Amino acid sequence: MAVSLRSGVTLGVLAGFAALPILTELFDQPYYLDIAMRMMCLAIAAVSLNLALGFGGMVSFGHAVFIGIGAYAVGIPAYYGEYSGFIQIPLAMGAAGLFALVTGAICLRTRGVYFIMITLAFAQMAFFALVSIEEYGGDDGLVIDTRSEFGGLIDLEQTATLYYLILAALIVSLYLVRRIVASRFGRVIRGAKSNDERAQAIGLDSYRYRLACYVISGALCGLAGALLGNFTGFISPDMMDWTRSGELIFMVVLGGAGSLFGPVLGAAAFLILEEFLSSLTIHWQFIFGPLLILMVLYGRGGIDGLLGDRTGGDRHG
Amino acid sequence: MAEPLIAVRGLCKSYGGIIATDNLDLAVSRGEIHAIIGPNGAGKTTLINQISGSLRPDAGVIRLEGRDITALPPHARCRLGLARSFQITSIFTDFPVIENVALCVQARTGHSYRFWRPVGDDAGLNARALASLERVGLAGRRDHIAGHMSHGEHRQLEIAMALATDPKALLLDEPMAGMGPEESARMVEIIAGLGADHAILLIEHDMDAVFALADRITVLVSGRAIASGPPDEIRANDAVQRAYLGDAGPDLD
Numbered sequence: 001m002a003v004s005l006r007s008g009v010t011l012g013v014l015a016g017f018a019a020l021p022i023l024t025e026l027f028d029q030p031y032y033l034d035i036a037m038r039m040m041c042l043a044i045a046a047v048s049l050n051l052a053l054g055f056g057g058m059v060s061f062g063h064a065v066f067i068g069i070g071a072y073a074v075g076i077p078a079y080y081g082e083y084s085g086f087i088q089i090p091l092a093m094g095a096a097g098l099f100a101l102v103t104g105a106i107c108l109r110t111r112g113v114y115f116i117m118i119t120l121a122f123a124q125m126a127f128f129a130l131v132s133i134e135e136y137g138g139d140d141g142l143v144i145d146t147r148s149e150f151g152g153l154i155d156l157e158q159t160a161t162l163y164y165l166i167l168a169a170l171i172v173s174l175y176l177v178r179r180i181v182a183s184r185f186g187r188v189i190r191g192a193k194s195n196d197e198r199a200q201a202i203g204l205d206s207y208r209y210r211l212a213c214y215v216i217s218g219a220l221c222g223l224a225g226a227l228l229g230n231f232t233g234f235i236s237p238d239m240m241d242w243t244r245s246g247e248l249i250f251m252v253v254l255g256g257a258g259s260l261f262g263p264v265l266g267a268a269a270f271l272i273l274e275e276f277l278s279s280l281t282i283h284w285q286f287i288f289g290p291l292l293i294l295m296v297l298y299g300r301g302g303i304d305g306l307l308g309d310r311t312g313g314d315r316h317g
Numbered sequence: 318m319a320e321p322l323i324a325v326r327g328l329c330k331s332y333g334g335i336i337a338t339d340n341l342d343l344a345v346s347r348g349e350i351h352a353i354i355g356p357n358g359a360g361k362t363t364l365i366n367q368i369s370g371s372l373r374p375d376a377g378v379i380r381l382e383g384r385d386i387t388a389l390p391p392h393a394r395c396r397l398g399l400a401r402s403f404q405i406t407s408i409f410t411d412f413p414v415i416e417n418v419a420l421c422v423q424a425r426t427g428h429s430y431r432f433w434r435p436v437g438d439d440a441g442l443n444a445r446a447l448a449s450l451e452r453v454g455l456a457g458r459r460d461h462i463a464g465h466m467s468h469g470e471h472r473q474l475e476i477a478m479a480l481a482t483d484p485k486a487l488l489l490d491e492p493m494a495g496m497g498p499e500e501s502a503r504m505v506e507i508i509a510g511l512g513a514d515h516a517i518l519l520i521e522h523d524m525d526a527v528f529a530l531a532d533r534i535t536v537l538v539s540g541r542a543i544a545s546g547p548p549d550e551i552r553a554n555d556a557v558q559r560a561y562l563g564d565a566g567p568d569l570d
Contacts, residue, residue, distance in 0.1 A: 037387055066389060104329055116478050124398040146526045179432065179433050179435075180433075182435045182436065182437060183431055183432050183433055183435065183436055184423055184428065184429045184430075184431040184432075184434070184436045184439075185429055185430060185431055185432045186432075187416065187419075187420055187423065187426075187429075187436050188423070188429045188438070190409075190412070191409050191412070191420045194409040194410065194411055194412065194484060195407055195408065195409050195410070196410065197371070197403075197407060198403070198407045198408065198478070199420075199424075200371075200390070200391045200392045200395075201369065201391050201392075201394075201400075201401055201403075201407070202392075202400070202420065202421040202424045202425075202479075202481075202482050203373070203395030203396045203482055204392055204422075204424045204429070205390075205392045205393075206392075209429065212430070252561070316499060
């Protein structure tokens, strides 16, 4: 069978990301490389949120907190002179996963709007906690003067190296989510989203599975934060502001919740729109806002939905 | 006599002033189909919800094979061999039929903290799921998206899903609800086939089906059992005739 439109788009976008450093070098437009790096970091975060939201039905309104935790897990060690990525990256994922475990254990006892509000509440708690810690810059944030070091294996001070590390992390994240969703565990998660009462009636303790899913999602989002921190070289509590969480949700919905690659398309479309509209007018949010509303109302299945019907069940493109 | 598989003693449940279950005793043995009949609002589904664990009784004890399960959550009861079907179809609508059932098999066989291997290729799960589908006559629809099937097929899938958890006891909440005569007849056949090796508690409004299937019938009115016995006895019982079957009741000759 010929390559489907959906896999064609997936491969095309990833190939585009892979070729971009060469193109920006050729046309001397390094600025676009920056946008692409930001795009890929947020895409990883959106892919991780999609695991919880799209496949698990957990509408977390606090996912940016994991980005913040991941970034601070790079920034704080760096502040004390610890630059090893072999410490920072596991710390970022571990701390984000732990935060997800503790808060998720409480949040997941609630459903619907309550879940949304309580995830938001925990994220805001973390936000204000960091604002209040003067040692790490408080409100003003923290400059990361040296990017993560990997014992001389790769040198992230080379922007192209950082770029390809982020791209590799994105591809690995996608592959990971694809495997998880199609696994026994993934089927339970999707089943609990589809019909939780039935899932319990057939003997599944869905709470535990949801919690495990939430932890994986949080840890992956922590990785996105660690990479973002390396890229921006500056971190602040602003990274985990609730508006950031809202943007992540929007990227997932825009791209297509519950589709594997949709969140990447959503993150890309979001940043391109933001970039384009803000170049037109400083009041760009007046156009952006209504546009988002229209897309949510009429764009069923998001951008991914435009690529044709998705098959349900185990097969996710 | 051997201990009944499901034993309910002194079960009570009320909502404010409304008594849904009134000091109810009930026993179902292996190989027995025990039907619960009664007018709407008699507390039939409330009873099933308490036995399956989605509703906590105010008082009373529920035992499965002699073990007190009154305080266990639904998923734990299912693992002990108690399965239910739902009055209002409750399936994984966006899953293919085979996956609906395979998830039930998977839930029963335990290992769901496996994150890597594609579950769709699991031949063991699929074979057992298919066996359940065959028992209800749905094997030919295995790859259809469950939500797209007919109402009758949904009812069959309900049963297949309950069966796939390999239960000892089945709680069937109006399996014939909304079915035409042909589909009903088919469902009667399916349930009769299950009766031999399961303890079945059957709630059903279709009196022809109830009297064809049940070994024992309990009549529930306002949460209270007003009569319990073999079908012939129930048919002849005056109190039942008055309270429930009445003039508008089905032809019981």
